[in-house]
Amino acid sequence: MRVFTQVPDSAGRFGxxxxxxxxxxxxxxxxxxxAEYEKARQDPAFERELDGLLRDFVGRPSPLYHAKRLSDQCxxxxxxxxxxxxxxxGAHKINNTLGQALLTLRMGKKRVIAETGxxxxxxxxxxxCAHFGLSCxxxxxxxxxxxxxxxxxxxxxxxxxxxxxxxxSRTLRxxxxxxxxxxxxxVETTHYILxxxxxxxxxxxxxxxxxxVIGRETIEQCRERLGRxxxxxxxxxxxxxNAAGMFFPLIEHAGVELLGVEAGGRGRAVxxxxxxxxxxxxxxxxxxxxxxxxDDDGQTCDVHSVSAGLDYPGVGPEHSFWKDSGxxxxxxxxxxxxxxxxxxxARTEGILPALESAHAVAKAIELAPQRKKSDVIVVCxxxxxDKDAHEIARLRGETIS
Amino acid sequence: xxxxxxxxxxxxxxxxxxxxPFVTAGDPDLDxxxxxxxxxxxxxxxxxxxxxxxxxxxADGPVIQASYTRALAKKITLAEILKMVRGVSKQVxxxxxxxxxxAIVYRHGxxxxxxxxxxxxxxxxxxxDLLVEESGELSEICRRQDFSxxxxxxxxxxxxxxxxxxxxxxxxxxxxSVTGITGERAKLPQELLDSVSWLRSxxxxxxCIGFGISQSEHVKLLAPAADGVIVGSxxxxxxxxxxxRPREEVLAEVGSYVDGLVGAxx
Numbered sequence: 001m002r003v004f005t006q007v008p009d010s011a012g013r014f015g016x017x018x019x020x021x022x023x024x025x026x027x028x029x030x031x032x033x034x035a036e037y038e039k040a041r042q043d044p045a046f047e048r049e050l051d052g053l054l055r056d057f058v059g060r061p062s063p064l065y066h067a068k069r070l071s072d073q074c075x076x077x078x079x080x081x082x083x084x085x086x087x088x089x090g091a092h093k094i095n096n097t098l099g100q101a102l103l104t105l106r107m108g109k110k111r112v113i114a115e116t117g118x119x120x121x122x123x124x125x126x127x128x129c130a131h132f133g134l135s136c137x138x139x140x141x142x143x144x145x146x147x148x149x150x151x152x153x154x155x156x157x158x159x160x161x162x163x164x165x166x167x168x169s170r171t172l173r174x175x176x177x178x179x180x181x182x183x184x185x186x187v188e189t190t191h192y193i194l195x196x197x198x199x200x201x202x203x204x205x206x207x208x209x210x211x212x213v214i215g216r217e218t219i220e221q222c223r224e225r226l227g228r229x230x231x232x233x234x235x236x237x238x239x240x241x242n243a244a245g246m247f248f249p250l251i252e253h254a255g256v257e258l259l260g261v262e263a264g265g266r267g268r269a270v271x272x273x274x275x276x277x278x279x280x281x282x283x284x285x286x287x288x289x290x291x292x293x294x295d296d297d298g299q300t301c302d303v304h305s306v307s308a309g310l311d312y313p314g315v316g317p318e319h320s321f322w323k324d325s326g327x328x329x330x331x332x333x334x335x336x337x338x339x340x341x342x343x344x345x346a347r348t349e350g351i352l353p354a355l356e357s358a359h360a361v362a363k364a365i366e367l368a369p370q371r372k373k374s375d376v377i378v379v380c381x382x383x384x385x386d387k388d389a390h391e392i393a394r395l396r397g398e399t400i401s
Numbered sequence: 402x403x404x405x406x407x408x409x410x411x412x413x414x415x416x417x418x419x420x421x422p423f424v425t426a427g428d429p430d431l432d433x434x435x436x437x438x439x440x441x442x443x444x445x446x447x448x449x450x451x452x453x454x455x456x457x458x459x460a461d462g463p464v465i466q467a468s469y470t471r472a473l474a475k476k477i478t479l480a481e482i483l484k485m486v487r488g489v490s491k492q493v494x495x496x497x498x499x500x501x502x503x504a505i506v507y508r509h510g511x512x513x514x515x516x517x518x519x520x521x522x523x524x525x526x527x528x529x530d531l532l533v534e535e536s537g538e539l540s541e542i543c544r545r546q547d548f549s550x551x552x553x554x555x556x557x558x559x560x561x562x563x564x565x566x567x568x569x570x571x572x573x574x575x576x577x578s579v580t581g582i583t584g585e586r587a588k589l590p591q592e593l594l595d596s597v598s599w600l601r602s603x604x605x606x607x608x609c610i611g612f613g614i615s616q617s618e619h620v621k622l623l624a625p626a627a628d629g630v631i632v633g634s635x636x637x638x639x640x641x642x643x644x645x646r647p648r649e650e651v652l653a654e655v656g657s658y659v660d661g662l663v664g665a666x667x
Contacts, residue, residue, distance in 0.1 A: 019535060020534070021503050021532070022532065023530055023555075025460075025577060027558065173457065177459055181459065184459075285457060287459070294504065294508060296508065297478050297479050297505065298504045298508030
């Protein structure tokens with residue numbers, strides 16, 4: 001069995017980060033989930049079942065693709081894309097939802113709730129629930145419902161109920177609040193499939209482990225294709241699940257430079273970006289201690305990103321730990337740069353990246369010319385961009401029906 | 402002995418129970434919150450809880466969350482809230498406690514939060530998202546300052562854990578009457594009474610029941626089983642009307658509503 005031992009500790013801490021800051025009502029469910037996952041990860045039957053699903057239902061391993069035209073255009077390092085966009089449902093999110101759906105079945109629960117920002121996690125959860133015959137309700141901010149209409153409709157087609165969230169900023173953060181509220185009154189019968197490496201212990205640990213298939217495959221594929229590991233690996237960071245899954249297996253390979261890209265939005269001023277690792281400070285949000293965008297009174301700040309999946313004021317605790325330890329470097333790129341990278345990748349490679357993933361692509365495009373031609377940069381292309389077509393059209397003042 | 406311990410000691414001597422209302426600081430404004438606290442104290446509140454608005458309150462139901470959102474829309478700060486408390490705490494004998502999210506306590510610094518709260522005249526604090534495992538440091542600071550750290554037990558809490566929480570709590574144990582978030586419920590679960598009397602048999606710390614209590618019938622049923630009854634959303638909802646209606650009228654309605662609840666406690 002794959003063993004991930006070093007972190008988190010028994011209190012769910014990654015160094016000082018993580019932990020469990022939730023109402024007492026949720027304690028029993030979190031303890032139960034932790035115990036079930038501890039058992040499942042040591043159960044060869046669980047691993048077999050999940051691996052089988054990832055292969056036959058999701059289509060893994062996802063390709064590692066040499067973006068040759070893009071690399072040539074940049075005129076430096078060779079850019080490879082880890083194609084999570086080719087997964088069933090079009091993003092990395094399915095890796096986690098299938099794992100957690102299996103845990104739901106093991107716990108004997110019949111109902112699942114989830115939050116979603118871009119809708120990718122909502123679709124992936126609705127898909128896993130349809131696959132296993134679980135009932136599913138997805139909380140989604142009204143603002144995100146507007147930005148991600150195709151995904152909203154997909155969830156409904158898959159039999160999930162989409163519950164619009166009208167409180168607060170009407171985005172991902174409020175959807176998490178509502179999902180946690182639902183869970184507090186339904187905890188006996190319901191599992192909450194949290195979609196990122198955030199929230200109270202054991203979620204950051206479980207989600208990271210289920211997403212680590214990304215990093216493990218990348219290592220294998222690089223060794224096979226290149227005979228070595230890449231010089232640099234880049235991933236976008238909202239809550240940080242695709243980045244955690246990509247980085248975690250690479251952490252111990254000290255020669256591989258790891259770069260997380262946050263949403264720089266419209267600029268450095270508070271409210272204009274969604275980059276807590278770049279501009280925030282440690283505090284508590286959604287049940288864990290991590291970097292967060294918070295004012296001097298402890299109130300969560302409004303954040304902005306063109307990408308709904310990155311539009312979140314917090315970040316997973318393990319990223320905070322990696323940042324402080326210096327093992328991973330975190331930076332940000334603006335809406336503008338991400339939109340430009342979206343266009344570039346579409347036209348040079350014939351791939352529409354999710355706006356989230358476009359942030360990582362933008363950083364690779366910026367850094368490749370500064371590196372040797374023999375260097376390899378792997379970009380985690382966490383999802384595909386079809387879902388963003390409407391929003392991009394809106395930004396350009398075009399209408400598509 | 403903290404002011405809260407004195408309240409329960411007195412009530413127990415008289416064979417009475419504490420009525421504990423909850424108000425949101427700053428909804429519709431801090432002046433009205435101060436008026437409401439004075440009114441509640443005059444109408445028999447044993448202790449009064451003051452909710453400190455937070456942007457992402459995962460433990461609170463829609464009524465209290467909406468009141469927090471309204472208060473925060475006016476850029477209310479902790480410093481302003483404590484200033485209001487400082488004024489009103491001198492005018493009422495009823496101990497005041499704050500209900501707060503850990504994000505706020507942490508941001509202000511644990512020791513500074515407790516010192517400032519105590520200086521303002523608060524007798525204790527309920528941190529709704531701080532589990533007993535994570536409460537060690539705050540608990541130590543509160544103990545040194547003789548400031549109560551009220552902790553929560555819920556129907557999903559295993560019995561052994563409930564005893565551990567009751568041992569760590571000071572002031573009183575807040576027993577959450579229904580699984581879930583704060584709000585008014587039509588029905589209350591029957592097994593609640595058993596669980597509460599069992600917990601009371603295991604601890605000297607008073608046990609008060611809250612979450613979802615709004616009607617005299619609830620209070621009549623629950624008061625004999627507990628040391629006190631907490632009513633939140635039902636009061637917050639009434640107070641919120643002061644934003645659009647004559648304030649004296651709203652205060653009078655809250656007063657008579659509370660009289661009904663206090664009367665039902667016997």
